[in-house]
Amino acid sequence: MIQYTLKCEKEHTFDSWFQSSSAFEKLKASKMVVCSICGSSNIDKAIMAPRVNKNKKISVKKKKHPAEQAIAEIKKHVEENSHYVGKDFAKEARAMHLGDLPERAIYGEAKAEEAKSLIDDGIPVTPLPFTPNRKTN
Numbered sequence: 001m002i003q004y005t006l007k008c009e010k011e012h013t014f015d016s017w018f019q020s021s022s023a024f025e026k027l028k029a030s031k032m033v034v035c036s037i038c039g040s041s042n043i044d045k046a047i048m049a050p051r052v053n054k055n056k057k058i059s060v061k062k063k064k065h066p067a068e069q070a071i072a073e074i075k076k077h078v079e080e081n082s083h084y085v086g087k088d089f090a091k092e093a094r095a096m097h098l099g100d101l102p103e104r105a106i107y108g109e110a111k112a113e114e115a116k117s118l119i120d121d122g123i124p125v126t127p128l129p130f131t132p133n134r135k136t137n
Helices: 021-029 066-081 089-098 112-120
Strands: 002-008 013-018 043-045 083-086 106-108
Touching: 002 021, 013 021, 083 089, 089 106, 089 112
Parallel strands: 083 106
Antiparallel strands: 002 013, 002 043
């Protein structure tokens, strides 16, 4: 068995085990090796450091799990393309839905009962899989 660090065309990295080097090449050629984050079959071996650790004081930087990478990308996208409204999220979302404020992409914080009320009233909201950065205006 051999472990490879792989990367896709979008630079997502992940590890996978193969029976042999030729088994990896055969699976890659048949497009059966896919990125665990985006599903791309355009995969290559990433540069790997040898696993030699003579000194136990040396720490190896742990790679992010593919799910952690995906959440980090979602967070970056939301923060770059939306306005943080903090604890006013429910109020702002409702005002936009009613036409009292112009529509725009927002994110923020809401109590569970506030979010449920928005959903019950047909206002589209989605919980985020991360804690928003608190930005100052």
